[in-house]
Amino acid sequence: MPGDLSRLLNALGLIVIDTVLALAFVDQLWFRDLPCPLCILQRAGFTAAGFGLALNLVFGPRSSHYGVIVLGAAAGAAVAARQILDHIVPGSGSYGNDIFGLHLYTLAFIAFSLMIVGSGLMLLDDRQFARTEPWSSRMNVLPLSAFVMFFVLAVGNVISTVLICGGGFCPETPAGYLILNDNLSLTMLSEAF
């Protein structure tokens, strides 16, 4: 596989992860489906796995970067599997909206599994590792926009998680934005006195 094809595939993979993280925000903001703690950790798993793709774009493909993808996806898959097991018993309910009959944590598990398989397939070809110089000096529009969008989504998740959970741990079933509610309570308290 030529290096440029590897770079293109990594950019496309990162765009797919960007899309997944962006859709999670759409679900949160548009459909008011607030993420549970395990849902937030699955988002972190996507970010951990996408980190390897971003490294491939900036520094060129290396086997260690694919290792980053596999380990990040494995961590995310473990979290998704735990949430699937939470609801696997009939009558134990589910969390959040479903798409085509599958809940987001099930789709996340499938996506993490595909990322691990995809990384394995990419690792089969050694020719992509022949180039040693960093590629960031000639990053074109597609990899650059994928990288920038990924960074923006990571920062967006920092802000979103702080708004939902505050500085501590998240409630198991979040009912609202904790920081805003706390501030609202403080405002009402101060108005009362």
Added chain:
Amino acid sequence: MMSLPFLLFACGLGAAWLRQRGAAMGFWVAGLVVLLVLFRIHMGDVLNIAL
């Protein structure tokens, strides 16, 4: 606390952009460790199973 993995990954991406590969990998490892610790904490949540 729950935002810490994202913060560390974002710092890692910033380090990667500045061509600091070692720092980027360090931030990624720290982020993954925090993610796993948080997962361990939430993994102990009670399962909704009636036996």
